[in-house]
Amino acid sequence: MEHKSAKKGIFNRFLDVIERVGNKLPDPIVLFIILMFTILGASFIGGMMKWEAVNPADGETIQAVNLLNGEGIVRIFTEAITNFSEFPPLGMVLVVMIGIGIAEKSGYFETAMKRAIEVSPQKLILPAIILVGIIGNVAGDAAPIILPPLAAMVVMKLGYHPFVGLVMAYAASLGAFAANVIPGMTEALAIAFTEPAAQLIDPEYSGNILMNYYFTAVATFFLLFIVYFVTKKITIPRLGTYEGETAADQEPLKKEEITALRWANISAVLTFLVFMVFLIPENAIFRNPETGSIIQDSPFMNSIIFVLTILFFVPGLVYGLKVGTIKTTRDFGSMLGDAMGTMGSYVVLVFFAAQMLAYFNWSNLGPIIAIKGANVLEAVNASGIPLIIGFILLAGLINLLIGSASAKWAILAPVFVPMFMLLGYDPAFTQMLYRIGDSFTNPITPMLPYLPLLLAFAQRYDKNAGLGTLLSTLLPYSIVLFFAWTILLIVWYLIGIPLGVEGPIYLPE
Incomplete structure (x- = not known):
């Protein structure tokens, strides 16, 4: 008998309401248009x-600016293109997608994931x-799309219900979304909204994509244990034994795929070593030429996005050439075009987000709200x-209704980053708080496009499985991840350890 989905309880009915309300929200692009006019x-x-409001930092009075007078209207029209072209996330994300796109479209990411699972000892399969x-x-999209169905097939070989693999992999890739030992596009997106928000208070503020790195690296292994604990103690006992029709065994990797993966990984290591040659020696070209610093105003930090792009691009290209997914220059160009094609809606979103943030900046509403809000917080x-x-x-609840991480942070950053700065907290700390809130409810939000896909995977094993089945199984992960993420950050906060490279908890005095 197939595993029967649990009856919907009060919480599942509540999630159904959230889903209906969330589906009635406008598309993020339309949402930004509405916010522009608002x-x-x-x-x-x-x-x-x-x-x-009076800025407590310098005692100057900040006044709201009317953007619908003659001068404001002229500025809206004349600076629209500049707002878009100079918007920080645009260039960074598109450049990173060159590397990630070729690695994903060539099959490198998928093969690397399969191989990592294949070579692990049985006791280490789940971890x-x-x-x-x-x-x-x-x-990017590779983990929540590719990994759950692969994990379902793998755990069936261990005697577990296939839903165990589905929900565990899904919860790991999305519930721990802010954790990683490899900085990438997520960090680039976050800092691109954090930095201009912080500059509403301090025009000289400059962040970097590694300012949360120490915390997210530690969180990677801490949350690995947390997800494993929930799986062993809650998910596996709840789902029980699977007695349905066994899915066909996953085809093992072919010899040529393993060989291509080996060469791709070698190329990645060699590329990394080349960058180390540019970085480690005392007079290396990637160091600050005056101070010798690797971090402060160094060519390395100023080019970190392009460095990461190359680290993804090289093994992806080598894998494609070796395995045959890239046979001609047309194949190569098509892969890059397809990767960039997936960013079309993001580019349109950026246009309107850039206008919205520019209007918010010009109007002085951000600093005024931040100062008033900080005064209220101080009063209570x-x-x-x-x-x-x-x-x-707050960020977790908003995530249930708006799936796009960049859309949420574009809205929240101009208010909360300045507000927390006025309370003495560094933007790196506020950014990490948001990233945690944006992560722990990811597994249960209906606003991400991956949940319907996960349901389709689940129905391969149980035709009666519904959204309530998935949400009731994923809910324990979100609840425990909330406590785990929060406790880890509170401990970090109490000890006072920097969150990352030039990422203190408090603003320097």
């Missing part, structure tokens, strides 16, 4: 009513799947641990 309207009201899921988020003594928990929960 900000313009608010700037008009604020300018007419003379909204203002290996979880680790691949967590680290795999650097590959909202700081420390309650503030940490409150903001993580």
Whole structure:
């Protein structure tokens, strides 16, 4: 008999309501258009009513600017292209996609995931799947799309219900989304919104994609244990034995695929070593020529996005050439075109997001809201641990309704980054709080396109499986991940360890 889906309880009915409400929200692109006009309207009201606030950093009075007067309208039209072309996330994300795209489309990512699972000892199979899921988020869509069905087939060989592999891999790749030992596009997207938000308060502020790295690297292995614990103690006992029709065994990797993967990995190591030659020696060209620093204003940090692109690009290209997925220059060009083609909606979203953020900046509404909000938080003594928990929960709840991480942070960063700065917290800390909130509810949000795909995979094993079946199985991961993420950050906060490279918890005095 196939595993029977659990009856929907109060919480599952609540999630159904969330899904219906979330589906009625406009597309993120339309949402930004609405926000653009909302900000313009608010700037008009604020300018007419003379909204203002005193910046505690320098004592200057900040006044709301009406963008619907003659001068504002001219600025809206004349600077629209500049807002778009100079928007920080655009160039970074598109460049990274060159590397990630060739690695994904050539089959390198998929083969690497399969091989990692194949060569692991049986006792390490579950931890290996979880680790691949967590680290795999650097590959964008690859982990939540490719790994769950592979994991389902693998765990069936261990005698577990295939749903164990599906939900465990899905929860690992999305619930631990902010954790990784390999910095990638996620970090680039986050800092690209954090930095301009911080510059509303400190125009000289400069962040980097490694400013959360120490924390996210430690979280990778801590959350591996957490996901494994939930799987062994909750998921496996709850699902029981699978007695349905066994799916066909996964085809093992072919000899040529393993050979191609080996050469690709060798090329990745050699490329990494070349960069180390540029970085490690005392007078290396990637160091700051004046101070010798690797981090502070160094060519390495200024080119880190392009470095990561090459580290993805080289093994992807080598794999494609060796295995035969890239036979001609047309194949190569087509793969890059397909990878960039997936970014079309993102580019359109960026255009409207750039306008919205520009209007928000020009209107001075961000600093005024931040100062007023900080005053309220100070009045109610909202700081420390309650503030940490409150903001993580807020971001997690918003994530249930808006799936796009960049869309959410584009909206929240201009308000909360300045607000937390006025309370003494570094933007690196606020960014990490948001990334945690954006992660732990990922497995249960219906706003991500992966959940319907996961349901389709589940119905291969149980035709009666529904959304409630998946959500009730994924819910324990989200709950435990919330506590795990939060406790880890609170401990980090209490000890006072920097979150990453030039990523302190508090602003320097």
